[in-house]
Amino acid sequence: MIKYIYKTITNPIIGPVVVSSVILSLLVMFYLPTLSLQNQKDKVVLESLTLIDHLKIFRTYYNEAIVKKLKSKTDIAIDYNHEIASNTLPLPATVIYNLSERLNNERGITVNFFSDYPFPNRQKRVLDGHQKESLSFLRENPSETFVKEDYIDNKKVLRVSVSDVLTSQECLNCHNHRIDTPKNDWKLGEVRGAFEVIMPLEEQFLLNPIQIKASIAFMLFVIASFILHYTILFLRREKEIKFQTALLEEEVSKRTKDLNSSNLLLLEYKKAVDASAIVSKSDLRGTITYVNDTFCEISGYTKEELISKPHNIVRHPDMPKEFFKNLWDTIKAKKVFKGILKNKNRNGESYYVASTIVPILDDNGDIIEYLSLRYDITELVDAKEKAEIAQKAKSTFLANMSHEIRTPLNAIIGFSDILCESNINIEEKEHAKIISRSAKSLLNIINDVLDISKMENGKFELEEAEFSLFNLTEHITELFSVNIKDKNIKFIYTFDPLLPELILSDSYRIQQVLSNLISNAIKFTPENGKVYFEIKVIEKNDKNVKINFIIKDTGIGISKEQEEFIFKPFSQADSGITRKFGGTGLGLAICNDIVTMLKSKIQIKSELNKGSEFSFIVDFKIGNSIDENIKRTDINFAISEHFDDEDNIKSIVKNYLEKIGLVFEFPEALSKKIDIFFCFAMQDLLIELVEFKKYNFDSKIVYIGDKYSLNKAVLSYIDYYVDLPIYGSKIYNIIAENSKINRNVLNKSSNFENLKGTILVAEDNPNNQKLIEILLSKIGLQSLIVSDGQQAIDMYKKRKFDLILMDINMPIIDGIKATKIIREIQNEYYKIPIIALTANSIAGDKEKYLSSGMDDYLSKPIDFDKLVNIIKKYLQNNEKKLNYIEKNITPEKKFSKNIIKERLFLDDLTIDMLLDNFFLTLDNDLEKLQKAIDSKNCDEISKMAHYIKGSCSNLGMDDCAFILEKIEKESKDFKYDFSLKELIGLFNKIKKDLKGN
Template sequence: RAIVEKQNFELKKLSKIVNKSDNAIMIFDKDKNLEWVNEGFTRLTGFTKNEYIDKNGKTLREISKNKHIENIINKCINEKKAIAYEATNHSKSGECLWIHTTMTPIYDENGVLTNLVAIDSDITPIKEAEEKIKKNAKLKEIFLANTSHEIRTPLNAIIGFTNLLANTELSESQADFVQNIKTSGENLKFILNDFLDFSKIEANKLSISKKEFNLKKNIDNLVNTFLITTSEKNISLAYKIDKKIPEFLIGDSFRLNQILINLISNSVKFTKNNGKIDVNISIKNENTDNIDLNFAVKDTGIGIPKAQQKNIFNSFTQVEEWTTREYGGTGLGLYIVKKLIDLQNGEISIESEIGKGTTFIFSLNFQKCNDLSKKVVYKEKNIFNETLSNKIKILIVEDNETNRQLVIDTIQIWQKEIDIHVAEDGLIAIEKVKKNNYDLVLMDIQMPKLDGFETTKYIKEKLGLNIPIVAMTAHALNHETRKCLKAGMNDYISKPFDPEILFEKICKYTNQKKFVKQNKTKEIENKQSSSETNQLINLSLLNRIYHNDQQKINKILQMYLDTIPIEISTLKKYFEEKNWEQIKRTAHTLKPKMSYLGLKTLYETSKEIEINIENIKDSKELPIMLDNFTDTWEKADCIINDIINLNQ
């Protein structure tokens, strides 16, 4: 009797504990019929056991009303172990509840199933919070897309018309104004892209792609983009690539450029006049198929305090408040750099000392491009020297008048006689498509009455037309690209658009062959014939950087005419003073300038002095080298003056 009383006591105690539980507990028999529920079940659902059975049925199959859950429970029985799942259920009041269920099978001593015990937890608040987070993320994405669109729309016009203006006859001061507008526009686009990349990083939506690219060409083009900013501050910017690194690699060259542009931009920003920036690329590890490269960006800038270095890669971080006021910036650049490197399983470190400069070192892995057929062919060209056939008909669908005119003006540079039609919205576009046979439609996305997506669907599905449609939109998020393709568009151009990309898309979708405007090319060649005949100067690099824009080239040439004689004079002065370190630094400053001018002899001399000054400083060779350097420059000076006069 004592044993029975003890057992009854334990059962009552257990029953009390189970009933006080916040979780709902349900016990089913071996045939999956509901036998018992605790008080927590009634508190959670509002139902008593009998009420619940009357409404939902007695068996697990009737209760779950879900084949998937039934399969989960069968798996639980077959594998003889507890299993968890989530599902929705409705309370007595009709409220939809999210329930987390742990289903446990109970067996007797012979291994025969006797019961199933379900313990239900209310996870509705968690699910609602998750849904709120998703909703906020979606709202944030929509906000970013709309903000991007609103900023990119006028920015597209600013940069686009500036490009067109730069291609016209301008005075020297006007060319300066145009260049300043263009630089400011590009800087604004860079900041905007930083914010968009930041949002993609936060949402884990930033992707890395792998394509073949020429490392040296890539770095060469990238460094050349800093020509004006470094020249204005007389900063020497040079790069060195280990000769053992393969010419062609497979990786994300766009993200590599983004990393280097951020780092070099910081170096230019924080390095005072007459400073120095070096980019060195070396091999870290290598095997048959892959290679790890170290990239070092070293400057002689203001430096970063030790205390700030550990936080330098955090978002919205500036070294000090005064740096923001004096130098500007969003504080996102290095954060994005770190994330881009992390995404590629690389590493980045920093070495810096106040007043002496900073070095950022990062490593990335690349595949070797062993398939010669995949190697990329690079062509140097001025896109505005190209031309299109006048036998094609293009429809531009764009609600913004300024952007409409920009596209028209850009296309007409390639072919004035081309047949261009315009539509201010999707409804007008549909009517025009019905009446005309277009070779290509350039479609904006965000428009009144009918947007680009719906317009494209109507043209492709309702009208059954297979016209190539290329989206031109200021929406810059990845999902917009997917939406364009899903709607039936053939391709996508982001605003502000690159004229070269627009030209390529037009050629691609209208089966155009590319022609060069012979008269313009011949004119450029004639203007430069004097330099090429002399075989002393080769301006092909400057022509490539400035797309044969003679006014911009003249500006750089004049800058070199003003500064190089002073630097050569300084070089001789340091020689007389036997100040070998300053000779080395001056030669280093002259070296890239000689490279841009195509003065191969003077470039090699500058390089030789810089590298071997310790070996040749006491030899008879050095004064001869300096005299020859001066004589060669005097000849080059005359040729450059002739080129400037010829190009005016």
């Protein structure tokens, strides 16, 4: 409201009118009536004073001219009772009083002559409040006038009073010498009473001439101000209008020029569009209303033949109806449609156009017509089809080449491995190992080429499964620990203790990336250099974890210019690297693509001759796991200082130890019962060792570092040595060997399980036939070899086999067709598992084989462990099912590490580490489970049973897993009465079986 009033007042047009109107209204309503009333009062006061003066003059005259002369005549008296006494004249005051009564009656003016002295003739007169108030005021101010408004008989009047002062000696003498005087000490100048005039105040507008002139002058000033203000405003507005008119004319002129230029440019655009685009317009029903020359040229029709015809005139019959339904739905919804159409010209020849159809709207937003812009892309479509054919041919070529190369490689690798295990001399065995390594190197190159091909075709896919990143990186570190010894490289592996137990991702591809980056770091790092492999947790919550993988080296480094293309296929940092270090330049390209598919990016920090750092951060989902902060055992460790620990070796060791038990720093450990003491290179190491042995004589001492740098005195105290890189199995094996939980390290075994069954092998290559026969016989299986798919079908009909290994590329009938035929006739014969055995490794092959009726897929060159695992999977499928549903089964078969190999495809060293770690914590875990049962804590029972069951399942302890699964399920139904006797018996038997391996 205030804002609105302010805008109104400050408006240059209506503001002055509003302000002037308000001022004049206030003047007329308040000021002038007030001024008029005051004028009336002044007039009444003046008239009242004049009347009183006249009365006083009359009284003076009466006293001097009449009373004074009559005093000499004794027969005439002067007194107030003149009306009833004869020969008596009234006193001067009585004359005035009587005269005032006469004025009241004749003129409506009340004149009072009163006093508060008790003169005899005034005893009955009663003074009102105003008269008393006026007498009091006038005695104090005899020369002043007392004026006051009052209401008499409901009429507004003005009462004016003045003092009556003794001014005549004659009056003074009379007052002092009269017998009835109320006092006889009167003095000249004393107030004896008061004159009062009461006049009515009438409602009339009364201004004096000066006020009238001032009002007129003010009105004239206001009018003059209005005239001046609006004259100035008018002149300013005229000037502004002229200025705006000039600007508008200039803008119109400019826009006219721009419009003309735009029209010319639009015409040029139209020419350009007409020259390159196929333009047409159509009405709401799709009838053509306009076409340009380009439309006519490509369609072969004239404008006359096209106008008024539907667009169907150029529609190719191959285009589906759904396409045009979508087109019309889009443009009728006032949206722009974009798409590729296949059209036909007048001669029936097809051509392709990229079409954009725009609805044209009127002022009301309604569609009035459609504008179509099309571009001829026939050459692009033909080129794309040719490229797809070429890509398909490339994929086929790669598949065929892969098969042709893998087939001899299969025999080379297989037989070279057999030679390595045979009883030949050392030199021949070394030659066989060289053949095997070379063949496997060639196989890796083929795999890299195939991976690049898959990525280019968009067929490279990542799988997601739950796995232990800790175990994966430990395994990678263990594999590369052999390579670094030849170059005397210091390899430092560090993992974050916050790393979750399980994550979900593609473990194979992550291993591929890390292995390639570490391999490059080792390859390009000179002797006595360093390679760092670090796993760091960036963020972590209950469901997700963000992990940073860092591979750093002190090698040759990469320049900024070289960083731009090292991720491109077949590229190297420089032309001399391939000659000096070898390699195809595919590794980093594959790594980069895999990391990109993991929604990350490989970052590079490098400096020539100072080293490089490759890192990437990936978000993973966290798998189900038990609380990682639970202490697993009651083993106590001591750890010494490490003063020259720039590589954080002590922290790495401490992280491993804290996963198992309590760790005490030296010398605090001297007051504890310590099982194993871990120490590092330091100046006073011998003193510490001597001191430690005083308090823990039977405890073992482990030295971390280069044992060749120690003197004989220190060496005499050391029980075990751990060199770089440090990984779990090195630590766990020492702990397992020297702990109460498991004092025996598991021995490696080269024995294989004996399986029962007969396998039909369809393989056309003689070398591969012999290799497969040897591998199958090695695990106790009989085999029958055939050379093509037709022979496989015939043998299937003649004999009963337990499984078929079916090659894909064979003469007469290939493996896929043979499989389909067997599946069609299996109801007449018998159902049998068929495993694809092929060198093809292109994405989609496995799905193709499975869809043709095969049960599984095994790639060449054959991995022996995978071969055994997949055969056992189908030969013992029913037996495994029984193991999971029977109650209280005691395993009759001896437990072997081969069971774990089948499950996890790991080497013996890693399996040993897993078993050590499992039995290292088993007693503690079983004790916690028993405590939960004793306390009837169903949640804790379910939690611990689930945790131990997971480890048992991974390690092939199926009977133990079955019992734990039963406990887990029943505890969720609030059951808690369980006995662990049978479970503990199974674990003890497994330990016994493993000791016999």
